[in-house]
Amino acid sequence: MCVPPRGSLKWQERVLFPVLLAAVKIKCLKLVFDCFPYHANLTHFSHLLLSVLVKFNNCAGNKGVRYETNSLDFKVRADGTLYAAQHLQLPPKQLILLVTAWDPQSLARGEPEDVCPPEVTEIRHQSNNGLRRQKRDWVIPPINVPENSRGPFPQQLVRIRSDKDKEIHIRYSITGVGADQPPMEVFNIDPVSGRMYVTRPMDREERASYHLRAHAVDMNGNKVENPIDLYIYVIDMNDNRPEFINQVYNGSVDEGSKPGTYVMTVTANDADDGTTANGMVRYRIVTQTPQSPSQNMFTINSETGDIVTVAAGLDREKVQQYIVIVQATDMEGNLNYGLSNTATAIITVTDVNDNPPEFTTSTYSGEVPENRVEVVVANLTVLDRDQPHSPNWNAIYRIISGDPSGHFTVRTDPVTNEGMVTVVKAVDYEMNRAFMLTVMVSNQAPLASGIQMSFQSTAGVTISVTDVNEAPYFPTNHKLIRLEEGVPPGTVLTTFSAVDPDRFMQQAVRYSKLSDPANWLNINATNGQITTAAVLDRESDYIKNNVYEATFLAADNGIPPASGTGTLQIYLIDINDNAPELLPREAQICEKPHLNVINITAADADIDPNVGPFVFELPAVPSAVRKNWTITRLNGDYAQLSLRIMYLEAGVYDVPIIVTDSGNPPLFNTSVIKVKVCPCDENGDCTTIGAVAAAGLGTGAIIAILICIIILLTMVLLFVVWMKRREKERHTKQLLIDPEDDVRDNILKYDEEGGGEEDQDYDLSQLQQPETMDHVLNKTPGVRRVDERPIGAEPQYPIRPVIPHPGDIGDFINEGLRAADNDPTAPPYDSLLVFDYEGSGSTAGSDYDYLNDWGPRFKKLADMYGGGEED
Numbered sequence: 001m002c003v004p005p006r007g008s009l010k011w012q013e014r015v016l017f018p019v020l021l022a023a024v025k026i027k028c029l030k031l032v033f034d035c036f037p038y039h040a041n042l043t044h045f046s047h048l049l050l051s052v053l054v055k056f057n058n059c060a061g062n063k064g065v066r067y068e069t070n071s072l073d074f075k076v077r078a079d080g081t082l083y084a085a086q087h088l089q090l091p092p093k094q095l096i097l098l099v100t101a102w103d104p105q106s107l108a109r110g111e112p113e114d115v116c117p118p119e120v121t122e123i124r125h126q127s128n129n130g131l132r133r134q135k136r137d138w139v140i141p142p143i144n145v146p147e148n149s150r151g152p153f154p155q156q157l158v159r160i161r162s163d164k165d166k167e168i169h170i171r172y173s174i175t176g177v178g179a180d181q182p183p184m185e186v187f188n189i190d191p192v193s194g195r196m197y198v199t200r201p202m203d204r205e206e207r208a209s210y211h212l213r214a215h216a217v218d219m220n221g222n223k224v225e226n227p228i229d230l231y232i233y234v235i236d237m238n239d240n241r242p243e244f245i246n247q248v249y250n251g252s253v254d255e256g257s258k259p260g261t262y263v264m265t266v267t268a269n270d271a272d273d274g275t276t277a278n279g280m281v282r283y284r285i286v287t288q289t290p291q292s293p294s295q296n297m298f299t300i301n302s303e304t305g306d307i308v309t310v311a312a313g314l315d316r317e318k319v320q321q322y323i324v325i326v327q328a329t330d331m332e333g334n335l336n337y338g339l340s341n342t343a344t345a346i347i348t349v350t351d352v353n354d355n356p357p358e359f360t361t362s363t364y365s366g367e368v369p370e371n372r373v374e375v376v377v378a379n380l381t382v383l384d385r386d387q388p389h390s391p392n393w394n395a396i397y398r399i400i401s402g403d404p405s406g407h408f409t410v411r412t413d414p415v416t417n418e419g420m421v422t423v424v425k426a427v428d429y430e431m432n433r434a435f436m437l438t439v440m441v442s443n444q445a446p447l448a449s450g451i452q453m454s455f456q457s458t459a460g461v462t463i464s465v466t467d468v469n470e471a472p473y474f475p476t477n478h479k480l481i482r483l484e485e486g487v488p489p490g491t492v493l494t495t496f497s498a499v500d501p502d503r504f505m506q507q508a509v510r511y512s513k514l515s516d517p518a519n520w521l522n523i524n525a526t527n528g529q530i531t532t533a534a535v536l537d538r539e540s541d542y543i544k545n546n547v548y549e550a551t552f553l554a555a556d557n558g559i560p561p562a563s564g565t566g567t568l569q570i571y572l573i574d575i576n577d578n579a580p581e582l583l584p585r586e587a588q589i590c591e592k593p594h595l596n597v598i599n600i601t602a603a604d605a606d607i608d609p610n611v612g613p614f615v616f617e618l619p620a621v622p623s624a625v626r627k628n629w630t631i632t633r634l635n636g637d638y639a640q641l642s643l644r645i646m647y648l649e650a651g652v653y654d655v656p657i658i659v660t661d662s663g664n665p666p667l668f669n670t671s672v673i674k675v676k677v678c679p680c681d682e683n684g685d686c687t688t689i690g691a692v693a694a695a696g697l698g699t700g701a702i703i704a705i706l707i708c709i710i711i712l713l714t715m716v717l718l719f720v721v722w723m724k725r726r727e728k729e730r731h732t733k734q735l736l737i738d739p740e741d742d743v744r745d746n747i748l749k750y751d752e753e754g755g756g757e758e759d760q761d762y763d764l765s766q767l768q769q770p771e772t773m774d775h776v777l778n779k780t781p782g783v784r785r786v787d788e789r790p791i792g793a794e795p796q797y798p799i800r801p802v803i804p805h806p807g808d809i810g811d812f813i814n815e816g817l818r819a820a821d822n823d824p825t826a827p828p829y830d831s832l833l834v835f836d837y838e839g840s841g842s843t844a845g846s847d848y849d850y851l852n853d854w855g856p857r858f859k860k861l862a863d864m865y866g867g868g869e870e871d
Contacts, residue, residue: 068100100144140214142231147204148239154188154197157232161194162216162225169219170194174230176212187212187232196230204234205271236273242281242328244268244343249326251307252348255316256448259309263298263347266305268328282333286325286342298324298347302333307345314349317385322347352448353392355385357417357441358456365462366421370429371470377463380410380419382441388417391445395419400458402437408463410439421461429467430503437461469558472498472509474566478549485538485572490531493521496568497528498554507556514565515551518542521568523552530568538572539605546607547571576610576663582671590680591650593643598675600631601638602659610663612637617658619670629655641673650678 067076075085076099143157162170172194178186187210189196196214212230217223244266251264272278282302288295293313300307307324324345331338359382366378386392397410397419407425412418419441427435440458447453474496481494500509511528513521518540522533530552542548548570555563580602587598604611613636618626630644641655653675660668678686 065101140228140230142233144233144235145198145202146235147202147237149198149201151201153201154199157187157196157198158230159193159195160189160214160216160228164224168224170216170224171219173215173217174212175215176210176230178207178210178232179212183207186210189214202234204236204273205240207234208236208273209233236276236278238272238278238331238337238339240271240278240330241339242268242270242330242341244326244328244341247343249343249345250348251345252350253309253314254352255314255349256352256354257309257314259312261309263307263309264345266300266307266326266328266343266345268305268341268343270330272330277331277334279330280332281328281330282338284327284329284333286327288325289323290319292319297322300326307347316349316351316387317355320349322349351387351390351392353386353443353445354448354451355392356447356451356454356457357382357384357393357395357443358454359383359441359459361459362456363460363462364421365464367464367466368423368427369466369468371426371468373423373426375423376420377408377423378421378461380421380439380441380459380461382417382419384417384443386443392443393417394444395441396444397439397441400438400440402435402461407435408437421463427465428501429465430501433465435461435463435465437463467502467504469505469507469556469560469562470501471562471564472500472554472556473564474498474552474554476566478567478569480569480571482571482573483536484575485536486575486577487532487536489534493530493532493570494568495527495529496523496552496566498564498566500556502556502558505558507558509554509556512553512555513550514553515549517550518548520548521550528552528554536570536572538574539578543572546574574607574610576606576661576665576667578605578610579667579669580604580611580614580659580661581669582657582659582673584673585671586674586676587641588676588678588686589641589643590684590686591643591648591677592680593646596680596684597632598641598673599634599638600641600657600673602661604661606661606663611661613662615658615660615668617660619656619658625655628653631657641675643677648677652676 065080067078067080069076069082073085074082076082082099140158140160145157149155160172164170171191172189173191174187174189174196175181177183179188185199186202187196187198210230210232212232213227214230215223215227216225245268246266249264249266253261253263266283268281268283270279270281274280283300283305284302285298285300285307288297293315294311297309297311297314298307299310305326305328307326324347325342326345327340327342329335329338329340359380361381364378364380368375368377380397382395384393384395394414395412395417397412399408399410405425407423407427408421409424410419410421413420419439421437421439437460438458439461442453442457475498479494479496483493496511498509498511500507510525511523512525513523518534520532520534520536522531523529524531536548537543538546540548550568550570552566552568553563554566555561581604583601583603587600589598590596600616602612602614602616604614616631616633616639618629618631620626626644628643628645628648630642632640632642634640641657654672655675656670656672658668658670660666676686680686
């Protein structure tokens with residue numbers, strides 16, 4: 001802050017300089033500065049007329065001191081001369097310039113800034129009325145405070161005084177951020193002397209400037225001066241290194257790129273003031289790895305950080321990646337005073353198709369059997385130095401000559417990049433025994449500019465075709481022949497021969513039938529001549545649409561044998577070999593004429609022209625036919641049969657009719673139609689009695705039948721009554737005789753006879769005991785045959801209940817029979833089975849008391865087998 005100088009120069013006085021405005025000598029004593037304001041009154045001036053000499057003496061003299069001004073209209077030379085930079089018109093008020101001086105060498109070494117605070121040069125110009133005195137306003141220039149000062153603190157910045165401090169007691173104060181607002185008490189002021197202090201080191205990166213307001217009041221708090229603005233700027237020190245945004249940068253460049261090709265950009269930021277050298281970052285490349293083909297393949301723009309190529313020769317096939325160490329230094333790249341940092345730039349050399357694919361050999365060979373498709377016959381190997389499995393490496397093969405019919409194609413193996421020569425159209429040994437192919441290979445991506453296809457990108461492929469035994473074939477298949485039906489057996493129809501495609505093999509072909517549904521044909525095994533074995537009938541069920549179809553086999557004697565089939569179709573032309581048949585075979589008509597008629601037609605198995613129109617006529621014999629009946633023609637296929645006489649007795653009549661077709665020669669047939677003649681009602685319909693009469697029974701016969709039926713039913717009823725009565729009498733006689741006293745033999749009839757002599761043919765050898773028991777010992781438990789004796793554990797038969805039931809015996813026998821049927825060792829014929837062997841520990845016992853419950857007929861049997869142990 002400017003303070004009054006020593007001497008008699010007062011704060012309010014104005015000094016006029018006509019040409020040389022000011023020459024100031026400033027004395028510096030280590031952070032204590034005396035500065036003087038200078039004033040000039042001019043209306044117009046230019047850099048030719050006006051100069052103010054501003055001098056600064058630091059502790060070592062004014063050597064190397066630099067000056068700056070805050071106005072673009074004025075500049076300060078190195079010797080301290082202030083001059084106007086251009087012609088200008090001064091405004092009708094004072095003009096205040098701020099001049100700053102500093103020592104760059106001290107700043108570079110990080111020492112405190114031994115410079116004068118900003119000096120105010122006040123320039124006033126004359127008005128048209130001449131010179132006049134003006135009261136100077138209370139103006140405080142901006143205050144520069146270096147950051148990171150070492151103290152001691154508090155450190156005085158400026159002193160504020162009012163012109164009225166000699167008249168009254170004044171109290172000074174400051175307000176604003178850094179004083180009474182957070183951060184608090186960074187600055188304070190002596191309220192009596194007006195000296196303002198900073199209390200601690202400043203950090204420009206935390207806050208670069210402060211705006212305070214200074215106040216001057218009397219002891220009563222009344223304002224003495226208007227508040228003045230104080231601007232405090234924190235002077236930047238180089239206390240921050242440049243920091244890269246990323247520690248590792250990744251970039252890429254195509255191989256073969258020309259010098260000057262952009263690669264990537266690296267960026268470093270410096271927290272210091274970017275308008276000063278402290279924050280001005282410069283870049284350089286420290287190292288490059290590998291240093292091939294040149295140690296300086298890349299360069300970097302020192303100001304922007306853009307990395308570009310500087311040398312030619314980038315080849316991915318030799319060097320795929322470069323690692324470049326980049327250094328960023330502030331102080332405009334001054335390595336002696338600036339701070340530095342490094343980052344890594346990884347530059348990948350990307351592949352371009354600068355290497356055409358080349359075959360590993362100029363010729364290839366393969367072999368393929370004839371008539372085979374989808375067979376790989378040769379593998380073509382290529383070499384490509386571009387990046388594998390990329391469009392620059394993927395191979396595409398093309399046959400450019402040697403295969404005009406398109407028998408082959410070359411497919412690419414996606415893993416190995418080999419070309420697989422594949423048969424897509426069967427080759428014939430008899431037509432081509434070998435192929436000479438020319439194959440060219442290229443990449444999926446086009447070659448890079450300036451790269452030519454190599455002569456090794458084409459190769460020859462020799463493919464040999466091997467002969468195999470091919471099946472004979474019938475040149476005309478299906479073969480169709482036409483002939484009339486009815487040809488006699490042994491007739492030669494045609495020769496159905498096959499061709500063996502193996503012209504270079506001496507082989508014989510033999511023929512045989514494969515399918516002959518009606519067995520009508522024979523084929524000569526040697527020459528394929530076909531003859532008839534039976535009469536061919538067009539009306540047979542084996543004929544479909546007049547065509548008979550047979551299949552034949554032709555086989556050679558090759559190794560292995562091969563065979564082919566051929567189909568022969570025989571179209572049979574119809575002949576008139578079937579007489580017509582009358583339809584219908586049965587009809588019904590009224591016994592009086594003109595009530596109804598019978599429509600008749602004919603069916604013929606032949607076809608046109610051997611069918612209708614038909615001729616219907618009645619035979620002359622017997623004469624009664626034409627006497628009683630007549631035929632009326634309707635059209636070529638239909639006629640009407642009706643009664644000729646006025647009345648015909650009801651009954652069934654056989655009427656013969658002769659039917660003749662229109663064949664050449666015509667055939668006829670005499671058919672009989674059964675006509676039922678019956679009485680009819682007024683509508684012409686047969687009545688029920690008439691239908692019976694028509695069946696051939698008279699009224700007397702019908703009455704006799706009904707009487708017989710009644711007599712028969714009566715006899716059956718009397719017989720049933722007599723049988724019931726006799727049964728009742730028999731039961732009465734049984735009650736009169738005691739069953740125990742009835743010792744007569746009772747003969748029971750079962751109405752069951754044997755099967756005759758054939759049923760008595762038994763195999764008695766099954767009743768004999770075998771001499772050895774080996775097969776019995778090895779047999780699983782089950783039902784024992786009569787030729788076995790029980791050995792070891794016996795099969796478990798079902799146990800009868802304690803209280804027997806008449807059905808238990810049947811169940812017991814059925815269970816035994818079922819077990820015998822499931823016996824796998826039983827003989828496959830009927831044999832006698834033993835069911836009475838109970839084995840050890842059987843619970844069957846000898847209790848036959850249940851026979852008492854079966855009535856008096858079984859009581860004697862119960863007495864014989866029950867009631868106690870045997871003697």
